[in-house]
Amino acid sequence: MxxxxxxxxxxxxxxxxxxxxxxxxxxxxxxxxxxxxxxxxxxxxxxxxxxxxxxxxxxxxxxxxxxxxxxxxxxxxxxxxxxxxxxxxxxxxxxxxxxxxxxxxxxxxxxxxxxxxxxxxxxxxxxxxxxxxxxxxxxxxxxxxxxxxxxxxxxxxxxxxxxxxxxxxxxxxxxxxxxxxxxxxxxxxxxxxxxxxxxxxxxxxxxxxxxxxxxxxxxxxxxxxxxxxxxxxxxxxxxxxxxxxxxxxxxxxxxxxxxxxxxxxxxxxxxxxxxxxxxxxxxxxxxxxxxxxxxxxxxxxxxxxxxxxxxxxxxxxxxxxxxxxxxxxxxxxxxxxxxxxxxxxxxxxxxxxxxxxxxxxxxxxxxxxxxxxxxxxxxxxxxxxxxxxxxxxxxxxxxxxxxxxxxxxxxxxxxxxxxxxxxxxxxxxxxxGWFPLVIGGAAFFLLMTWYSGRMLLRMRIKDDGIPIEPFIEGLLAHPPHRVGGTAVFMTGNIATVPVALLHNLKHNRILHERVFFLKISIWDVPYVADSERLTMKELGGDVYLLRAAFGFKEAPEVQKVMTLTEQQFGHHFDLMDTSFFLARDTVVPSKLLGMSLWRERLFAWMYQNGAKPSDFFHIPANRVVELGTKVEI
Structure with missing residues (x-):
């Protein structure tokens, strides 16, 4: 048998x-x-x-x-x-x-x-x-x-x-x-x-x-x-x-x-x-x-x-x-x-x-x-x-x-x-034989311009940023009016306060009853196991730092992050009660140290014509709040 x-x-x-x-x-x-x-x-x-x-x-x-x-x-x-x-x-x-x-x-x-x-x-x-x-x-x-x-x-x-x-x-x-x-x-x-x-x-x-x-x-x-x-x-x-x-x-x-x-x-x-x-x-x-x-x-x-x-x-x-x-x-x-x-x-x-x-x-x-x-x-x-x-x-x-x-x-x-x-x-x-070299050379130039521009942009935002933990500590000591629901602030750097939060506090003078700062990272592996995908840290007052890791062959979907957060940490997300805040940066080329001005202009054009983060991360369009900001590079 x-x-x-x-x-x-x-x-x-x-x-x-x-x-x-x-x-x-x-x-x-x-x-x-x-x-x-x-x-x-x-x-x-x-x-x-x-x-x-x-x-x-x-x-x-x-x-x-x-x-x-x-x-x-x-x-x-x-x-x-x-x-x-x-x-x-x-x-x-x-x-x-x-x-x-x-x-x-x-x-x-x-x-x-x-x-x-x-x-x-x-x-x-x-x-x-x-x-x-x-x-x-x-x-x-x-x-x-x-x-x-x-x-x-x-x-x-x-x-x-x-x-x-x-x-x-x-x-x-x-x-x-x-x-x-x-x-x-x-x-x-x-x-x-x-x-x-x-x-x-x-x-x-x-x-x-x-x-x-x-x-x-x-x-x-x-x-x-x-x-x-x-x-x-x-x-x-x-x-x-x-x-x-x-x-x-x-x-x-x-x-x-x-x-x-x-x-x-x-x-x-x-x-x-x-x-x-x-x-x-x-x-x-x-x-x-x-x-x-x-x-x-x-x-x-x-x-x-x-x-x-x-x-x-x-x-x-x-x-x-x-x-x-x-x-x-x-x-x-x-x-x-x-x-x-x-x-x-x-x-x-x-x-x-x-x-x-x-x-x-x-x-x-x-x-x-x-x-x-x-x-x-x-x-x-x-x-x-x-x-x-x-x-x-x-x-x-x-x-x-x-x-x-x-x-x-x-x-x-x-x-x-x-x-x-x-x-x-x-x-x-x-x-x-010149033909593939021209195509490869042009693609290489565009890819390296984008990579260098992103590094510059990240560095500028980090240099101008406010450290997040002391800021949240001070904010919770004298909190603004807190409203119902969940706010998810997408951020590229968990060490500093997202610009979208600063704009929200400045213009709306409110803080949601539950706040998540979400950073999505791409690791240099094709796939990341669900057991290793999420890390979370509570900053007090129902404010959390949430990191999600994806491999370079995966689709970084926010919905998947929400589902896993509920399974692993017990935080339930009702999409009808959740708002996603994103900063829509406008890149301004300048004579600051970095790339040559014409390459910065090319990067700024590429940046403005890229797909919206809300589309890329598959965030429901009717739950997104975009707040604009200008960054000089």
Whole structure:
């Protein structure tokens, strides 16, 4: 009896694990899974000056094989995935983890923070380029299936992109169920096509030997170095393995990569190489020309579905990253909509969605072909890869407590590869590589302006503030008229009196019978347990200091704080009898020490156009009292 229960339990766990792994295929691997559409084609670009020969094919296939093995399998799957921040991954989570090894406010902490933020900003460049290059490269298959439809490639690409962004507000929960099976079918097709073509020239399999990669680089030197800038395209999306770790867990991602994604990709690349050896004319489009003619059109449809899924994954990633950046204090508050009642991570940010749509459409119209976008793609990917490796080194040394020689060897090996890819892509700056750097640089400037401005604003309010405990003690000694009900004063600093209270006392000359000063803090962990969320201190006379902590992946809702306060401290809140007081600061740029005047003006504009605190903290609109104040920075 016990044995059957054990077996059924194991069976259920196994089924659940395989379902999660299937779901991970649809979300995590879309970007790297669609690389075969354009990667090998770019490696043999006429601009590189590599004369076509069977030896060159073996050399480049060997470079692809070892790049995937070293960067994705060894670096990301074996090492980076271990650097989780309470189960969460991604460059911001890695930054938060590495910051634990530095003293807050120190030059080292600032450097680590800037590295992490710049890595996150480069991801926005990736988000813009992925839908453009992947959908374009898929639709370009129409030119192979029916050359007369060449003129329809850009209009069709634009139509797919527009529809993709229009459906974002409905969430991915409905279509998400089909992502995994579609991507499994895609990877199965890649593997079968690869095997079908390897039979034509099985000698391509010798490219597993690293000698061919080394010999190719030694023989062609400069041209081989330039080709590295295209080889990196097989690694696009490797960062997604780490960024989406919180959704699926380490084991399903590792399992999906090792037993489905990596074998399918490698077999397909070897198949493309075999087809090139057997049929050199296929160089114009190695992917679509490896497909038997009757299957080209079905593969165009399947490839388009796969690229839409890849695009969906990075767009969802942009929403998630922006939400984390808002809570960590790098981005102004924005309207965030939750698209699923079950999945907390499924969110939609209208402003980011429409900005991305405009930029992606502009990119498709400006670059016109997937070939032209390849240079831009590489720079975005390699910059984030280098930053991830540097932050990983800090985590290895200070969080995992590795010995310095082991850290130097491991990080040194990874950096040699990453920097080689990065340097090769810098050669393409004039061909489009500048584009993600401009997007990343602009985003980095805006994020650091917002962060620095917030620190200045907080410092000014703190300097001008009145210490709260002696003030309340004096106030209760000679109290104003007390009225019924509860007043909740939102504050950013529990050490000083909220400006909203001072205004209320000055103008209304009353104090509610029960007063809470509520500070909501965001910790550098993804989630905070309810048992650790609240701390409360009574200041006397039914006046309380209440602190609520949330993780950077949670929605900081005041209603949740009220419910927990009742459960843990016995204070009941009747919303119809509770008023929330907020100070609506107006930032006034000045010549005081701080940022340059024009950056202060930019910060003031961002501050005034951010989402209202009442919306961000989900406070019922009819219970909010906003009191204005001016702050010079």
């Amino acid at each position: 016990g044995s059957s229960h054990t077996n059924s339990g194991l069976s259920l766990r196994s089924t659940k694990f395989h379902l999660i792994t299937l779901a991970a295929l649809g979300v995590v691997f879309g970007d790297i899974g669609t690389s075969p559409l354009y990667a090998l084609k770019e490696c043999f670009s006429p601009d590189h000056g590599i004369a076509f020969s069977p030896g060159a094919v073996l050399g480049i296939i060997s470079m692809l094989f070892w790049s995937i093995s070293i960067v994705v399998t060894i670096k990301y799957v074996m090492f980076v995935l271990r650097a989780d921040n309470n189960g969460e991954g991604g460059v911001l989570a890695l930054m938060a983890l590495s910051l634990r090894s530095a003293i807050s406010g120190s030059p080292r902490a600032k450097l680590l923070m800037m590295l992490g933020v710049f890595g996150a900003c480069m991801f926005y460049g990736d988000v813009v380029i992925t839908p453009a290059i992947s959908v374009l490269s898929a639709v370009e298959g129409l030119e192979i299936a029916a050359p007369s439809t060449a003129h329809a490639v850009i209009p069709l690409t634009l139509a797919i992109v527009v529809v993709l962004f229009l459906i974002q507000r409905h969430g991915t929960s409905v279509v998400g169920r089909f992502f995994g099976p579609v991507m499994f079918l895609w990877f199965l097709s890649l593997a079968l096509l690869g095997l079908y073509n390897i039979v034509k020239a099985p000698e391509v399999l010798v490219a597993i030997n690293p000698y061919y990669a080394v010999h190719f680089m030694a023989e062609h030197s400069l041209q081989a170095f330039i080709v590295l800038g295209s080889v990196v395209l097989v690694l696009t999306g490797a960062e997604a393995l780490y960024a989406d770790m919180g959704h699926f867990g380490i084991k399903p991602i590792r399992y999906a990569w090792l037993f489905t994604v990596m074998p399918s990709l490698l077999i397909n690349y070897f198949g493309q190489g075999a087809n090139l050896i057997a049929n050199p004319k296929a160089i114009t489009n190695p992917f679509y020309l490896m497909i038997p003619e009757p299957l080209v059109l079905p593969m165009v449809v399947l490839a388009t579905c796969a690229t839409v899924i890849a695009s969906q994954a990075v767009i969802s990633g942009a929403f998630s990253l922006t939400s984390q950046a808002i809570l960590l204090g790098f981005v102004p508050r924005m309207r965030i909509l939750h698209t699923s009642e079950d999945e907390q991570g499924q969110i939609y940010i209208p402003l980011i969605n429409w900005m991305l749509l405009v930029v992606v459409v502009a990119v498709v119209l400006a670059f016109k072909k997937s070939d032209n976008l390849a240079a831009a793609y590489g720079v975005a990917v390699t910059t984030t890869m280098v930053i991830t490796t540097m932050l990983l080194g800090v985590v290895m040394r200070h969080i995992w407590k590795w010995r310095m020689p082991a850290v130097v060897v491991a990080i040194g090996c990874f950096l040699v590869v990453d920097v080689a890819f990065f340097a090769a892509n810098l050669l393409k700056l004039t061909e489009g």
